[in-house]
Amino acid sequence: MGDHASGRGGLSDPAAAPGAPSPDPALIEAGRVLFAQECRFVFGATGSSAMPAETLPEVAFIGRSNVGKSSLINALTGRRELARMSKTPGRTRQINFFDLGGRLMLVDLPGYGYAAASKTEIAQWTRLMQRYLQGRATLARACLLIDSRHGILAADEPMMRLLDAAALGYQAILTKADKPRPAALAAVRDSVAAALAKHGAAHPEILAVSAQSGLGIPALRAALAAFAEVAPPRRPR
Ligand code: GDP
Numbered sequence: 758m759g760d761h762a763s764g765r766g767g768l769s770d771p772a773a774a775p776g777a778p779s780p781d782p783a784l785i786e787a788g789r790v791l792f793a794q795e796c797r798f799v800f801g802a803t804g805s806s807a808m809p810a811e812t813l814p815e816v817a818f819i820g821r822s823n824v825g826k827s828s829l830i831n832a833l834t835g836r837r838e839l840a841r842m843s844k845t846p847g848r849t850r851q852i853n854f855f856d857l858g859g860r861l862m863l864v865d866l867p868g869y870g871y872a873a874a875s876k877t878e879i880a881q882w883t884r885l886m887q888r889y890l891q892g893r894a895t896l897a898r899a900c901l902l903i904d905s906r907h908g909i910l911a912a913d914e915p916m917m918r919l920l921d922a923a924a925l926g927y928q929a930i931l932t933k934a935d936k937p938r939p940a941a942l943a944a945v946r947d948s949v950a951a952a953l954a955k956h957g958a959a960h961p962e963i964l965a966v967s968a969q970s971g972l973g974i975p976a977l978r979a980a981l982a983a984f985a986e987v988a989p990p991r992r993p994r
Contacts, residue, residue, distance in 0.1 A: 784979040785975050788978030788980070791982045792835070792982075794858025794859075800854040801852070801854070802851055802852040802854070802885070802889070808852075812862070814861055814897045814985060814986060815861075815862040815895045816861065817864040817865075818899075820868060820903065820904075821869055821870035823904075826865065826868060826932075828969075829968050830855075834863070849867060850878075850881070851885075852865070857985070860986045861986070864889075864896075869882060869916060870910070890920065890923035898927065898928060899925055899928070900977075901917070901927050901959075904932055905931035905965060906936050906941075906945075908945045908948050909952045917956055925958055929959065931945060931946065931964070931966065932966060933967060933968075934967045934972050934973060936967075950963060
């Protein structure tokens, strides 16, 4: 079991980001319960391998390398080894699937925007993304991670075009939200909202999170829990 950030926040999440709507306490609780479930690595899809069977609703995490994706997955699940697994050499360029309690598949998509990436590597990454994003019936939501210190960068544009082309609902998540001052965070939120307004598939709600302080983590768990399969009823003791 890991150290769940929601344990600190409780139902009311005092660490909620400024300007963020406060979710229903019942949804926060549903998110806490879901993300307290066992989470295990089930599959790593490479350019040549098949995608795993579509068994569970999926939420995918994507962003520039170094955006804080591994840290966020750790913070959501409270399990350090998951994201470390995705960081193992050889696994960073594949799509890693994690089964959360048999109710939701967390999908860790390979980061982009490496300065050193060759044209061949970029082409391989794009093909892998297209294979996954197009026609994945179980993909319920993509979380596009944006560093709250930088906002949307040129490197994010190809990814946003891919998401638009897949006509997939996606949501911007501002990472490392402990770093900027509140006014700077609000300004980045506004600029990201303005940029996303031009992309039809983008979900209007922007969440700010910090893997370090736990800010926004309960709210993101709650948002993602909406896509999970309903928990089986508890057996009477
Ligand atoms: P990835 O490449 O997208 O998986 O990014 P990582 O999770 O490895 O994080 C990249 C760097 O950002 C590391 O040095 C992390 O310690 C740092 N980082 C990640 N999340 C946070 C956060 O919420 N707050 C702060 N201050 N730093 C973070």
